[in-house]
Amino acid sequence: MPIILENVSFSYSKKTPLETSALREINLRIEKGEFVGILGEKGAGKSTLTKLFNGIFKPETGIVRVDGLDPSSREAKRKIGMVFQQAADQLFCKTVYEEIAFGPLNFGYSKKETEQRVYEAIEAVSLDQTELSRDPFSLSGGEMQRVALASALALRPDYLVLDEPITGLDPIGKNDILKTLNRIKEKGTAVITVTHNLKGFFPLLEKIVLLREGRIAFQGSRESYLKKGFEPLPPIASMMKELGVRGLPVNLTVFTVEDALEEIMKLKSILGTDNNENK
Ligand SMILES: Nc1ncnc2c1ncn2[C@@H]1O[C@H](COP(=O)(O)OP(=O)(O)OP(=O)(O)O)[C@@H](O)[C@H]1O
Numbered sequence: 411m412p413i414i415l416e417n418v419s420f421s422y423s424k425k426t427p428l429e430t431s432a433l434r435e436i437n438l439r440i441e442k443g444e445f446v447g448i449l450g451e452k453g454a455g456k457s458t459l460t461k462l463f464n465g466i467f468k469p470e471t472g473i474v475r476v477d478g479l480d481p482s483s484r485e486a487k488r489k490i491g492m493v494f495q496q497a498a499d500q501l502f503c504k505t506v507y508e509e510i511a512f513g514p515l516n517f518g519y520s521k522k523e524t525e526q527r528v529y530e531a532i533e534a535v536s537l538d539q540t541e542l543s544r545d546p547f548s549l550s551g552g553e554m555q556r557v558a559l560a561s562a563l564a565l566r567p568d569y570l571v572l573d574e575p576i577t578g579l580d581p582i583g584k585n586d587i588l589k590t591l592n593r594i595k596e597k598g599t600a601v602i603t604v605t606h607n608l609k610g611f612f613p614l615l616e617k618i619v620l621l622r623e624g625r626i627a628f629q630g631s632r633e634s635y636l637k638k639g640f641e642p643l644p645p646i647a648s649m650m651k652e653l654g655v656r657g658l659p660v661n662l663t664v665f666t667v668e669d670a671l672e673e674i675m676k677l678k679s680i681l682g683t684d685n686n687e688n689k
Contacts, residue, residue, distance in 0.1 A: 411477035413440040413463060413569060413600075418472035420458055432458040434624045436472070442568055445595045445614050446602045449642060450621035456604040457495070459621065460571050463602070464490040477568070488517055491562030495573040497554040498547070506549075506557050507542040513565045524564075531560035535590050552583025559590065570594060572603040576610055584610055608644035612665055636663045646670045653677075 418436040423429050433455045440446055448456045461467045462474050465482030479486040494500050503509040510531050514524040532539065535556040541549070546557055555575060562570060575591070576584040588610050595601045595614075605611045618635045620628040628640050636647055639662070643651060647665040650673070654660050659680070664673050 412442065413477075413602075414438070414473070414475045415462065415469075416473045418462065418469040418474060420462065420467060420470050422458075424470065432624055433462075433621075436626055438619060438626065438629065440569070440600060440602060440617075442600050443595070443598050444600050444602075444617050445591075446600065446617045446619060447608075447611055447615040448602065448604045448619045448621065449608075450627075451642075454621040455624040456621055457573055460492070460573055460602070460604060463569070463571050464492055484517075488565050489568045491565060491567035491570045493555070493558045493562050493570070493572045493575055495577065497551070497558035500558050500561070501546040501554060504545060505542065506537070506544050506546055509546050509557055510542075510560045510564050513561055517565065527564045527566070528560075531563040534563050534594060535560045536586065550583070552579045552586065555579065555583070555587060556590070559587070563594070567599060569600045569602060572601070574604055574606065576605075576607055588614065606642075608642055612644040612647075632665075633663050636665065 415436050415438040418433060419431070420433040421429055421431045436459065448459060450456050458467065462469060463476070463481060464487060465480070468482070474481050476486040476489055479489075481487075481490070501509055503512060507528060510528045511524045514527045515521075519527065528542070529539075532542065537553070537556050537560060541553070546554060549557065559575070570591075572591075576587050579587065584607070591601050591603070592614055603611065612632065615632050618628065618630065618632055619626060620635070620640055628635060628638065636643070639651070644665050646667060647662070650660050650662055650664050650670065654662055658677060660677060661673055664670050
């Protein structure tokens with residue numbers, strides 16, 4: 411069963427002079443096992459949307475359901491793992507082990523079961539066992555991110571929701587997290603991520619949800635997003651769009667270096683032929 415949002419609206423500081431409408435008439439369906447990117451400019455409503463998935467916020471109007479359950483129910487909370495923008499903000503235990511074990515213990519799993527889950531989770535995020543006794547706050551940004559991810563995974567969620575998971579990480583840290591998320595998705599967990607980093611994430615996204623001023627401007631496949639000319643774009647697709655604007659017959663759904671190279675070679679041969687004909 412999926413995450414479903416029907417006609418959802420949400421405002422901050424309702425019925426005060428500071429009332430801000432953050433989301434309007436959102437209709438969305440996210441299936442298990444999908445890799446979904448939530449895109450949009452600053453203030454578009456991306457973070458607010460993620461907080462409706464696990465019941466941190468309740469919709470002002472409309473319905474949110476996680477596999478048919480109210481997202482603030484205990485069972486729904488077990489199904490959704492959250493990793494916030496600043497991993498450090500969600501760490502609070504004295505050791506990495508306690509941090510990752512917190513969720514399973516809180517949900518009443520035995521010490522033995524919890525231990526199994528901690529080891530399974532650190533393996534999934536490629537953290538070494540020697541890290542388990544460390545103080546989470548002594549870790550690097552990338553390591554903290556992995557601990558936050560492992561804490562979410564220890565509940566074996568069906569949906570993993572992440573807000574800008576690679577922002578601020580060095581290139582190796584970014585790559586590690588991207589590979590890890592892809593592995594998690596391959597095992598059947600839906601990965602739903604807010605991201606500005608399209609260069610890293612675009613190749614992984616199976617579905618794109620584009621928010622604009624609190625409304626869904628687009629939801630659908632990556633190819634359809636590119637064909638319809640939505641923005642933001644990953645760097646290669648942006649370059650192809652520029653070539654298209656200049657009147658060159660390029661394929662606008664290309665977003666990898668390899669495909670772009672092939673496209674440019676094709677273009678070269680077409681233009682070369684034209685030049686020869688003109689001689
Ligand atoms: N705690 C809050 N109180 C009042 N208004 C808020 C609060 N948090 C967000 N907003 C407003 O709600 C709207 C949506 O904000 P949200 O943080 O969801 O956007 P976003 O797309 O995640 O932006 P960013 O990319 O900057 O993180 C914006 O107008 C924002 O100013």
